[in-house]
Amino acid sequence: MTGPAAFPPAGFRRLVNAVTLRTGLHYYVDKTDLLEQVVGARMRLHGCLTCHDYLALLSDEARGDAEWRELESAITIGETFFFRYAEQFQALEHTILPQLIRRAAATRHLRVWSIGCSNGAEPYSLAILLTRLLEEADMVVADWHIEILGTDISDRALEQARQAEFSAWTLRDIPPARRQAWFAPVGARTWRLHDRYRRMVRFSYSNILDLLRPDGGPAGPFDLILCRNVLIYFAQAQAVGLVRAMADRLAPGGWLLQGHSEPVSDFSPFLETVRLPGTLAFRAARPATGQPPEPVAPRAPRRDAPPVALPARVADSTAIATEIRRVADSGHVRRGMQMCRDYLARHPVDARIHFLFAVLAWGEGSLLQAEESFRRVIYLCRDHVMARCYLARMLEDSGGWAQARRLRQQMIDLVRRCPPDMVLPDGDGLTAGGLLRLVRQISDRPAIQQARVPS
Numbered sequence: 001m002t003g004p005a006a007f008p009p010a011g012f013r014r015l016v017n018a019v020t021l022r023t024g025l026h027y028y029v030d031k032t033d034l035l036e037q038v039v040g041a042r043m044r045l046h047g048c049l050t051c052h053d054y055l056a057l058l059s060d061e062a063r064g065d066a067e068w069r070e071l072e073s074a075i076t077i078g079e080t081f082f083f084r085y086a087e088q089f090q091a092l093e094h095t096i097l098p099q100l101i102r103r104a105a106a107t108r109h110l111r112v113w114s115i116g117c118s119n120g121a122e123p124y125s126l127a128i129l130l131t132r133l134l135e136e137a138d139m140v141v142a143d144w145h146i147e148i149l150g151t152d153i154s155d156r157a158l159e160q161a162r163q164a165e166f167s168a169w170t171l172r173d174i175p176p177a178r179r180q181a182w183f184a185p186v187g188a189r190t191w192r193l194h195d196r197y198r199r200m201v202r203f204s205y206s207n208i209l210d211l212l213r214p215d216g217g218p219a220g221p222f223d224l225i226l227c228r229n230v231l232i233y234f235a236q237a238q239a240v241g242l243v244r245a246m247a248d249r250l251a252p253g254g255w256l257l258q259g260h261s262e263p264v265s266d267f268s269p270f271l272e273t274v275r276l277p278g279t280l281a282f283r284a285a286r287p288a289t290g291q292p293p294e295p296v297a298p299r300a301p302r303r304d305a306p307p308v309a310l311p312a313r314v315a316d317s318t319a320i321a322t323e324i325r326r327v328a329d330s331g332h333v334r335r336g337m338q339m340c341r342d343y344l345a346r347h348p349v350d351a352r353i354h355f356l357f358a359v360l361a362w363g364e365g366s367l368l369q370a371e372e373s374f375r376r377v378i379y380l381c382r383d384h385v386m387a388r389c390y391l392a393r394m395l396e397d398s399g400g401w402a403q404a405r406r407l408r409q410q411m412i413d414l415v416r417r418c419p420p421d422m423v424l425p426d427g428d429g430l431t432a433g434g435l436l437r438l439v440r441q442i443s444d445r446p447a448i449q450q451a452r453v454p455s
């Protein structure tokens with residue numbers, strides 16, 4: 001880390017503002033330590049001694065844009081994997097894509113946009129799924145004109161996406177037989193996606209904020225837009241404006257999918273909210289045709305859904321949670337995490353197992369996964385006290401003071417409404433009264449009072 005001389009508060013604040021203005025990543029407003037680390041490395045590379053020098057480099061006519069692109073690659077968080085959010089891929093498979101395919105039967109033309117596509121796992125998952133659905137419907141994929149566009153501001157992620165080579169970790173949710181069918185091994189633990197899927201996706205650099213300019217960003221209309229786990233890092237007001245701009249680029253009746261923990265989930269004036277099993281989806285209005293609206297009831301799941309490696313006797317989530325804890329306690333934490341994933345593939349809205357997964361992921365140092373899963377628990381179970389408690393702790397550890405404070409206050413408000421002797425779900429026997437006592441004890445201790453809060 002660089003010394004304080006390089007980061008006087010005013011200079012650093014200007015830098016944070018410049019980053020937020022350029023990228024929308026409001027996330028760094030209360031994660032300044034993280035930003036300092038990245039910026040410090042870039043400054044050392046260029047021999048910049050102060051924030052002022054570095055800001056001058058960023059606004060340099062000749063070199064500024066290239067440096068911004070490097071900085072964007074370094075500060076963006078590209079966590080992703082194939083078929084992320086099983087319940088959304090179920091919705092795509094059973095409702096959204098079949099509907100779009102039916103509608104496009106005459107033109108055989110579909111346009112899909114994955115915004116913040118990272119290393120390509122998301123748009124490639126769509127390419128694989130679309131191919132399968134067309135083939136199952138006895139259609140010739142080559143007869144269709146399918147455009148899947150993946151955009152991002154991380155040049156590094158886009159480069160990886162174009163190469164289409166993935167580690168076993170990125171493919172972790174794909175059962176081995178399907179991995180064999182869709183990828184070819186190119187090393188001990190690296191797999192390359194087959195060309196037939198690669199050809200369906202085009203990648204380009206594009207900043208989502210361009211959507212806010214008239215005619216900015218890729219031109220619509222798109223039949224489907226995915227913008228998942230991008231706006232979670234943005235300020236809420238900006239996120240609403242961006243979703244509105246995406247809605248403007250949807251074809252009539254086109255769909256928009258967000259991640260599970262996005263800052264806003266009601267776009268009722270300009271998008272219809274459609275509740276599908278385990279997830280919400282958003283749909284653009286359709287022109288009045290006098291026809292009845294298309295049904296959104298999902299098709300029956302296929303029999304060959306990914307196998308779940310669970311003992312048959314484990315029937316409900318209490319039993320599976322006990323079993324997973326036993327496995328994790330005996331030192332096999334990763335195996336425990338996999339058991340959670342397997343179970344969640346079949347029961348995607350089981351908050352208890354998401355919670356357990358989050359705790360295990362945290363223990364394993366997989367902070368992004370842990371954070372995402374705690375947020376999902378809160379999304380699924382609005383009054384979950386322990387998820388807020390853990391998430392606040394975790395965010396504090398990584399410098400997210402403001403968010404942690406908000407979560408802790410919500411936790412206290414919720415727990416005050418519970419009878420004192422109520423045992424808190426997922427609290428290992430902790431009661432509401434017990435938790436309040438703990439909070440009081442902690443805030444009474446001078447050493448634990450607000451640690452350094454970045455200005």
Ligand SMILES: C[S@@+](CC[C@H](N)C(=O)[O-])C[C@H]1O[C@@H](n2cnc3c(N)ncnc32)[C@H](O)[C@@H]1O
Nearest residue numbers: 023076078080116118152153154207208228229
């Ligand atoms: C956590 S990843 C999400 C990947 C994928 N959508 C998913 O849900 O698995 C967030 C991605 O958004 C990209 N991103 C962040 N800010 C962006 C911006 N202003 N414009 C476009 N992409 C952005 C990041 O580079 C990163 O690859």
